Amino acid sequence: MNGGDFNGAAAGFPEPFRLFVRESVESTNDEVRELARMGAPDGVVVLAERQTAGRGRRGAAWFSPPGESLAFSILVKPPEPKALWPRLALAAGLAVAEALESSGLTAGIKWPNDVWLGGKKAAGILVEAGADFAVVGIGLNVNSTEFPEGVRGIATSMRIEAEREFERGEVLAEIIRRFAIRRAQIDRDFEELIAAVRVRCVLTGKQVALLTAGGPKTGIVEGIAPGGELLLRTTDGLERLMQADEVRVLGD
Ligand code: BTN
Numbered sequence: 001m002n003g004g005d006f007n008g009a010a011a012g013f014p015e016p017f018r019l020f021v022r023e024s025v026e027s028t029n030d031e032v033r034e035l036a037r038m039g040a041p042d043g044v045v046v047l048a049e050r051q052t053a054g055r056g057r058r059g060a061a062w063f064s065p066p067g068e069s070l071a072f073s074i075l076v077k078p079p080e081p082k083a084l085w086p087r088l089a090l091a092a093g094l095a096v097a098e099a100l101e102s103s104g105l106t107a108g109i110k111w112p113n114d115v116w117l118g119g120k121k122a123a124g125i126l127v128e129a130g131a132d133f134a135v136v137g138i139g140l141n142v143n144s145t146e147f148p149e150g151v152r153g154i155a156t157s158m159r160i161e162a163e164r165e166f167e168r169g170e171v172l173a174e175i176i177r178r179f180a181i182r183r184a185q186i187d188r189d190f191e192e193l194i195a196a197v198r199v200r201c202v203l204t205g206k207q208v209a210l211l212t213a214g215g216p217k218t219g220i221v222e223g224i225a226p227g228g229e230l231l232l233r234t235t236d237g238l239e240r241l242m243q244a245d246e247v248r249v250l251g252d
Pocket of ligand 1: 026027028056071140
């Protein structure tokens with residue numbers, strides 16, 4: 001890994017963010033959780049070049065090829081009530097989308113927090129809460145061109161979409177700068193955050209199939225509610241979905 005690149009990036013972090021770079025870990029989310037248990041402060045960021053057990057939502061494996069992608073986790077100790085912490089996932093997805101846009105790309109958000117480029121997934125976010133902290137894990141395909149068989153066809157990278165390479169440190173610093181702004185909006189300024197998510201929501205107007213805690217659902221997405229829930233028009237009426245394990249756009 002080019003550690004110098006990341007050191008330069010860390011110099012561009014706003015307060016209180018601090019970067020720790022690791023060559024190889026099982027999962028950066030686990031590293032950050034451990035640091036939190038040892039009393040690490042809000043804003044610690046652990047980035048790893050290699051994850052041997054990187055994970056995504058629903059227990060899926062997360063593939064992040066060394067030297068080509070970004071895999072990092074942020075320790076957040078939110079002053080807001082715990083009920084609002086799930087909103088950190090929206091804040092993180094938006095921060096990634098905005099950072100991609102500042103690199104000249106057109107990004108979309110696939111609620112709740114996948115970031116899309118050109119109709120495919122470029123980044124995923126895994127938020128895990130502890131007693132008094134949350135871990136925001138972000139995986140972003142920056143310069144990758146190959147993907148494992150299971151996700152080939154649905155995954156993309158910044159490089160594939162822009163047909164050029166990107167400096168990972170610069171992308172990282174921009175994500176952290178955007179996240180610093182958006183994470184402060186999960187309570188009083190949430191309307192502003194949601195408005196920015198809405199205009200990037202790739203599901204609005206689409207027919208989708210979802211797996212929710214209440215079972216599978218299909219319907220047409222009408223948008224995102226003021227609380228961040230997905231508004232789904234089903235045969236039973238308009239439903240507000242807090243979470244979904246899997247969201248599939250039908251007819252794509
Ligand atoms: C998803 O889309 O399923 C979420 C993927 C989250 C991957 C990131 S990579 C950094 C952090 N460490 C992990 O083990 N997972 C997250």
